[in-house]
Amino acid sequence: IALLLMEFGVFGALEKVLGLFSNMSIAWISAVAAELLINKPLGLSPKLIEFKRAYLPDLNPVGIIATLCASVVSILAYIGLFGEYARAFSAFIALGLAFALVPAIAYFTGHSHYLARDRNEKNRASHNQCCICENDFEHEDIAYCPAYDGSICSLCCTLDARCLDACKPGSRLDDYLELFAKGFLPSRMPLALRLRLLRFTLLFLFLSILTGIFTGIIYYEDLLTAEAYLPAFKLLLENFVKIYASLLVFIGLCTWWLILNDESRRVAHEETARQTQLLLMEIDEHKRTDAKLAQALKMADTANSAKSRFLSNMSHEIRTPLNSIIGYSYILHKDPAIPEHRRQAVDTLKRSGEHLSALIEDILDIARIEARKFELNYEPVEFHGFIEHLVRLYKAQAEDKGLSFRCQILNTLPQRVRADEKRVGQILINILSNAVKFTQSGEILVRIGYSAGVASFQISDTGIGIDEEQLQNIFQPFTRLNKTTGNAVSGSGLGLTISKILAEIMGGELAVTSVPGTGSTFTVRLFLPNLGACPELGQHDNITGYHGRRKKILVVDDQPEHRDVIVSILEPLGFIMHAAGSGEDCLLKAAATPPDLILLDLAMPGIDGTETAIRLRNNGLMMPIIVLSANAYPSDRLAAINAGCNDFLAKPIQVRALLNKLKLHTGLAWNCQNDDSGPAGAIEEPLLQPPADVIENLVPFVRIGDLLGLNKQLDELARQSPEYRPFTARVKTLAAEFRIAEIKKLLV
Template identity: 45%
Template sequence: LRTGFVRVYAVLLLITATVAWWLVLAHKSREVAQEESNRQTRLLMQEIESHRLTDEALQQARLAAEHANQAKTRYISTISHELRTPLNSILGYAQLLQEDTGMAPHRAQAIRVINRGGEHLLSLIEGTLDIARIESGKLALDVRPMAFAGAMQEVAGMFELQASAKGLRFVFETGSRLPDTVRADEKRLRQILINLLGNAVKFTQVGQVRLRVMHAREMAQFEVHDTGPGMRAQDLERVFEPFARGQNEVAPGPSTGTGLGLTIAKMLTDLMGGEMTVRSAPGEGSVFTVRLFLPEVHGAVLPRPLALPSHTGYEGVRRRVLVVDNEEADRELIQRWLEPLGFDVMLATSGLDALALLDGLQPGDAGAPDAVFMDLAMPGIDGWETMRRLRASGWGVVPLAIVSANAFDKGLDNDLGHRPQDFFVKPVRRDDLLGWLGLRLQLAWNDVPPSAAEMLALPTQQQPGVEVTRGRDFEPLLELVRLGYYKGIVQWLDDWVQDHPEQAAFAQQLRTLAREFRFDAIEQQLLQRHV
């Protein structure tokens, strides 16, 4: 019996020891697991805190970048305003001087040089502003149906002339049938292609330039091939940076480029939801490829713009216009434009001066203005505040247009509800102002009489000592006119006058129309007289 109890005791003791050991191990395991859990929790909290600090740093960096970008935009806007103000006078008075047919040839040439320099400066300003608008999100696309196939033919025809002038071969290829009409921002699409093809022709000295256009499944692909010097790998990395130029990109003669063409083309492509790539190697030329979503439009009828007439006056009672601008040259320029057409022009040097001139007058009174041209940046009170006070005084019924050098204000929301159609950016074109006045004042214009209109074209009968130009000689010019390529038109006319000096007067008239962007008037003159 004792032996049995001893055995039972030993077994129970062994079981008790095993359970006790198991309990100790389980407790230790829980302690170790708890410690590991606590350690992992601390590490996770540390990681969360690190992420929070990193996110705060990123937010601060983003805010700093936004503030820097806004400061850059304000700087560019200010610089643009300061440049546009004198440029408005330069181009405006150059336009007036070019209309003087009695000017000596050497002085007329000097005026043309001044005008070209002003136009080049304006293109540089516009390019810089385009970049600033895109970066700040203030550039809106104007998407509408466009004649796609015809536009591609026009672009190809224009650069075929430029390539031929340099002794280059230009090839235009279409992978398949191009749609007649697509939805796109035609101005920006042309701007992309003109920048790419312009660089290709400019930097290619021998060989060819090829434009290949394909359209399938609503996607359009444009390829610009050239046999130029090509670019190195390090140049490809910065080819889309502003003012960047590769070491091999050297064109003979003075460079007229701004260094912004590829930058703007790339940014516009991205803005349109597309993709632009480039591949190149030294001595093998370059290939720029653009892919854009351009859906085809069926059954669209595209309106054809009408030619702008030349006005000599208007019918009815004499109208009065108030010009408010702190720049004397800009005030006098508008005055010189309007007074020969029969307008009475009132001049004010500031917003406070304008309010003083109108004090005691009401719309419709004798001596009250029928329309107002208002600058924005002026001493004392700016144009916006002046407009508020005018409206509060009952002048809100009088048509008012803003004429300002601040291009960033156009199209922006304002508490006055001023429309973009009533906003003109300096340097302003005379026909734009006259068109606005005619529309808002419902004027019946007196156009150029037939005898004066005939002076704008070549005579239909050959005069002694004057050679009548054949119609086919103007086909290259018509291509440039239909494309709206101002610089190409002026260059073609300059080259043409060298071979036909007796046609200098006619060429000067066409240059005047081109500078006023009256391309339809030029085309009408050429088609009526020479085709």
């Protein structure tokens, strides 16, 4: 290889090239030395030496101009343009000229071009950890990077060119080229085209000059070799010119390729940076939106909490007087001394109080559902008695309006189901109430079926119907029909809303179909698991007393009228009633004469009901405690149970519910007066009973609740034995009203 290099004259060419390179190197080193030895001490440049790329401009006129001038002059001297002496001292010419030009140029230009930006930017006193490599560095090796918005080390700053030197605008090579293009190239040309032509021209000239230098050196070496052959000189020059011209074409193509490739890369980087900036802006917007949403959610929670507190307080304040109204209206309703012409007013007072109580419950139910604090209380329910009660209640109301009320049992119904009796009844009561209210003539048909644990209730009426527009919003809160028959129809507009929500919470559905002017059909489907047979439950329509010794009951309430209401209701039934106006009074009376049961209010001055219950239990008094309170929220119930209370009733008190609680916690057996046979004093004619074998055939149908089968057997019995028609008519009447318990008594 060495032999070939020598034979082809490569070493000679390298000698010439290295001579040129040495002159350029000396010019560059001399410029650096002059900067350090002359400019720094004289104050012509910044005192501190800066090596970080983030602070250095792409072009420093002091160093570049001095190096270029010294290099060009020394190279010209080296090739013999200034004579043999200058050629011999070309290196010293580069050294001296650089030392002379550096301070001169610095003096005339000032030191504003030494740094691309001020050192005193915002991160100068920030962290010494690089945000990219996450390594710790000395303070002098860290700079602020606006592209990453953090501190960056010198190495990462040098290696990462994606930022396109965003930290030093106006000091980049592209900025200088753009300034030159705007100042010296025609303004009618697009700026992008001007920049492209300028880059092409500079790169083409640089590569052409560099190629020309190397070609000239080779030509010069060949010319020295061919001095003895002067006729070949012209031919040699022509060949080198052709070769150089061919190289220029190739250089031009390569230059365009480099320019376009660099521009594509630059555009891609700029587009990436632009999209990244847009993405960061979008992220910031999302953060601000999330913050606003969190603030709005917090405000909504605060408002919802305030609403719940308001509803709780208002319900307590309304329930307190309402309890007295309903209680005394019940007492007046039972009082035979009330004149007949005043009894209707008492009934109106009682119904109005119950309506207001139901309205409060509806609003509280909506509030509980919205606050996600709604709970269901599943327990065994006697299905026959439950349906019988609803049918009897609304059949009477329908008949009062002159409407026909029919109930059809589609198949065999279970005796007991697992359900929240209050909520299932609430759904059906809301629908039945609307059917009675909005039907002026015709009939109301209730169809009940049960299959595979799913109970279906279909309630049809021949009322005014609902048009398509209103049908879409019928389940919205406070929605009321604006199409009536001329009579004002009362209602809160919450019944169907609550019914729909309750049905869905219990895993069922509520649907409606309607034809305006013809009527509406509401269909409820609920999952009510069959619990099998149950012991017979008695019906206590008129309670007159109870069996056994007299029970002592202590009523604790700070409101005298509330105590009087409870005493007036229970004392006629044979209870020994005692009253206490505060928690302290309750503790004293309970310790002196322990009662069989305590009816306790929660909201009392001094020792409240919860604390009273705790102290009673701590004193060893274990009698049942039933809370009677207007604070009806689940948290109040839970607090009462945790304090040792046995049960909870919300005010206004329903007498039937109170009596049921008394029976549950004291084991009472009520004395009841049956008033189903007609007006007081009426004597029912004895019915002719069928033979025992016929009765035995009827009992299974009653036991399983197959009223359709029972009616068929009764029809067959009446057809075969007309003397038993009064008996069959009586049983069919009871069956139509779902009075199963009375049918059982009649058949025994």
